[in-house]
Amino acid sequence: MKPVSEILIELYRTMLRIRRFEERVVALYPEQQMKTPVHLCLGQEAIPAGVCIHLGREDQIFSTHRSHGHCIAKGMSLKSIAMELYGRETGCCRGRGGSMHLADPEQGIPGSTAIVGGSIPLAVGAALSAKMQDNGRASVAFFGDGASEEGSFHESLNFAALHHLPVLFVCENNQYATSSRLAARQPDTGIAAKGAGYGIPSRELDGNDVLAVYRAAGEALGRARAGKGPTLLECRTWRWMGHVGPTCDVENGCRPRDMHEEWLSRCPLEQLRIRLPESGALSPDFLESTELAVCLEIDSAFNTARHSPDPDPSQILRYVDGRG
Amino acid sequence: MKPVSEILIELYRTMLRIRRFEERVVALYPEQQMKTPVHLCLGQEAIPAGVCIHLGREDQIFSTHRSHGHCIAKGMSLKSIAMELYGRETGCCRGRGGSMHLADPEQGIPGSTAIVGGSIPLAVGAALSAKMQDNGRASVAFFGDGASEEGSFHESLNFAALHHLPVLFVCENNQYATSSRLAARQPDTGIAAKGAGYGIPSRELDGNDVLAVYRAAGEALGRARAGKGPTLLECRTWRWMGHVGPTCDVENGCRPRDMHEEWLSRCPLEQLRIRLPESGALSPDFLESTELAVCLEIDSAFNTARHSPDPDPSQILRYVDGRG
Amino acid sequence: MPWTGIQADGRRDCEVYGADGEAGRQLTYRDAIREALDQALGMDPRVFLIGEGIDDPGGVFGSTLGLAEKYGSLRVMDMPLAENGLTGVAAGAAMTGMRPVLIHMRVDFLPMAMDQIVNHVAKWRYMTGGKVSVPLTIRAITGRGWGSAAQHSQSLHALFAHIPGLTVVMPASPRDAKGLLMGCIASGEPSLVIEHRWLYDLKEVVPEEPFLVPPGVGLIRREGTDVTLVGVSHAVYDLLLAAEQLATEGISAEVLDLRSVRPLDEALIISSVRKTGRMVVMDTGWKRCGISAEVAAVVSESAHDALRAPFRRICIAECPAPASAVLEDAYYPGCADVVACVKGLL
């Protein structure tokens, strides 16, 4: 076990890297050099940070259209993400995927899907693979509240529970699917309530409290690796920006202002900083030097991205299959 | 409210009509005149009988590949079913559908689907229709334990619960999907356990006890018509024959003999007869005259079917759409 | 029935695409769709709309704006993310007296509902010997560009054109967007309306009163004698640009807009190729087993003797849509490709 202070530092640094990365996307997007629809996870940083800290490189995650945070937390280089957003040949998917399809198999990220619900069975498959290869790996399915309405969610829970697969289902319940609120799509039982029907240990928790996520995910992944099967975590959270793009959607009436402000006041980074002054881990010095380091890393990532080469159009048919 | 004796008589007569109809299919099938895959519901008669007694003609049911019992209980004429099994132009679907696609909109049966899980959302749609038309109708989705594994089950429960639709989900849990036992497909939580995740009142019950089905369905449909939303009933039962065709599958090792015999001893008709001698409703006279009447009805249905005309092959493209 | 007696637009002859010359009220493609939905809702109590985010401030790229306010949330209904189940729900409602219009923001979500569309909706009338029909209309929009990438820019009409029992239309102009949508709803047949996001801002004169364009009837968008250019949806636009350019070089191209890919207006294709002797088909989708292949087969079966040059297809590249803008440029063919292709034939 790592000492608590190291854990706190790692959690904070991961959240900060996600936060500053997304902010940079917001800042640069109007230049229209990133020609890809960005679904930002500003405000939701605690979830990928709290979950992925428990994962080794060999563990597998599957992500969604809102993929930046998961991939950063799992260890992808900011540079290879930024280059992908710029559509470069040097991007993590050689410019073929864009923002919604980040992948890096070397970091245990087989990929991201923009089809809602698609990530869930894929992660179960990675867990089946781990069980068959008996290699001690776990896998994580990240998905939203909307995805929990898809049939694939039910089919995946059933199969994972049946075979006690080492998979963690992480529902990032930001209470909206595009502009559609939860209550227009689901009865008022909560998403974690679904787990019991499959005998899957399930919990609803504050997704803006990185320590709550950290603890619940740690427990769940411990169980998964011990052969005790899947867990479902419903992490309540809120996205700070609109569904897609670099602006907020509250102005134009997509989500209520009062809820938005209430949730803004619960910033995951600030909460960690404020609630844990006594630990001493997050000292002003640490905060300052981390800000600087992250800022430099992001500068470099986006500068490189900006100046990297585009794919060669004559190669458009490459990578369709292994034959070409 | 009908007097109890009338209810008992109706339940018994319905079960008997299903039983004798299916037995006649078994007897005649080897003649190879019914060129259609038959999925018999012998042993499962209590469920359609106990549910459909609460339905008026205008209420809608959707059925599956194992459709004979549902359609008989809902009021379809045995003749039009038999004619369809013989592939006749005079069959309920003009010989286009066969055993797995029985339909009779006049009797509130828009149809049956052989795609497992397909009946469930269709019935929810009929309930939505009833709500929109505010016509007081209810609808019933019949489906098997296997169907409860399909994503459509989850999607349907969610939507029906969200909109408080007047639909009854009737899972006929005969513990097998083809030759695959429940434990190879689902964790050991029961299917009724799924309902709670959507706030849907749900019960597991003895599907061979027609009075238990009768009571539970009555309550559920009362709630549905009162605008209180859906109910899920998991009716435990057992099929006496193989998955498809007129023979049993126990000989060839598809299902265990001991369970089979145990369930054979729990014949829904016998149970009703034996457990209720005191009511006097099911008197020996009644039983005898009912047997006779049902036998004559079935004779006539199959005789007519045998001698009815086949479709005209030149009309093969008719009914694809309303244009032709 | 509210639909009987509505004017059917029987035109199959030449009509200038997006003509400003024509008198009358102009509407965008987007507003033409919205007007069709509005009139259908207003006229027929059996009609209701259902779709993800249908009532939100975006209103499905503007095509449903204001309708939830006007008709209420039961007739203009948001839905959970459950495409297959909700297609079944809509189908069940259609079988029992309603006329739902189910709306998807992207064609790419239709594969999720393929079981209900292919196995149920398309076959139900036949399976029941004509006794139960499924008057369900499904709208879905093809996306393109800005890195929409592999899962957000498909144009899968060929998959549905293959299936007996379905109607599949692809309006290329505002007038057709209204007329075909109303035509589908009125038809009582299970129908797919595949729209194109890049046409949404296009303007044209559109009749104000309800009118029906019957599925299955193509249109000559421009008359010509040297070559027949066949297209659907956004491709029609590229073909018309190409025809104009070719005209400056003395080549007379006839442009056909299929409008429906099922039923297919075979007679129109055949009569045009009999006139010109050359044929190029442009599609917004892939080549293999696509609608361009079907047109080739129709010609080869019924006008083989008339074809005086090799048949040509101009389709998107035979790969998933790439994200990078430079690859997108290579992915989508355009007017220049058509011009080059036609010159190669003459």
Next chain:
Amino acid sequence: MPWTGIQADGRRDCEVYGADGEAGRQLTYRDAIREALDQALGMDPRVFLIGEGIDDPGGVFGSTLGLAEKYGSLRVMDMPLAENGLTGVAAGAAMTGMRPVLIHMRVDFLPMAMDQIVNHVAKWRYMTGGKVSVPLTIRAITGRGWGSAAQHSQSLHALFAHIPGLTVVMPASPRDAKGLLMGCIASGEPSLVIEHRWLYDLKEVVPEEPFLVPPGVGLIRREGTDVTLVGVSHAVYDLLLAAEQLATEGISAEVLDLRSVRPLDEALIISSVRKTGRMVVMDTGWKRCGISAEVAAVVSESAHDALRAPFRRICIAECPAPASAVLEDAYYPGCADVVACVKGLL
């Protein structure tokens, strides 16, 4: 890698269908499939099988019999009724080191999994810039007859042949059933093997050792000079019968077995039609946007000048499969239809 070094069966030349003359061990189509699975499981620890009822006494029409006993229930795995989810599960396993073979008793269940197949499996390699492949093989069987009806006898290969990124093969003989299945598993590409229930009892000499038939290579089943008959799967059988009958009347028909509908062996089609000048395609599926349309387009593009008679297609009737036996007879074309069609061309 266990698959390298396995003999590839490169034949493209004439070979008599189901010849008894050839020396060697004969196997049924069913047993050839089972042998391919057995050898794949035995040779490559990454291979596992998953399917509904795969380990039951029926053993997927006999094609998996005994394998669960031999390899255990983790490598030959029953599954819940959840086709889309389980396709995703198999795909996820394939992306992370396994080589799953997912088995469906009917092609009709594939539409349920269309989202995973079309949106995920087919596109994953491209979307990840070639970094993550999906070596998933899916077997599905086309049913026919005895009132299987609309939802249990489809032959939907055209839907998948339309999609870049997928391999779709349709073995017509026992040798190919083994060779193509092993060829797909070995290829590491997402592949669909569409089998035909009516071929299961067919016997042929099949090599005992593992061998690979590479997807994308068609076969001349019979040489001829007057007309080219092109088919897949069970249609090849009808075409060979027709060719025999035509031979007695002095007409020499060449019969091509496409074997793969994606990739498509265009060169084989073109060279044959260049020789014969006439072409008839027979398919087990529907006409519109089907593989028969694609063959027409290929010929019309690349051998237009060679075609001396109208192109002809012989497909199932353009409607869902009816249940009644008399309608089934009318639904499926046969040898007599081919003979009549060819005579009409000469």
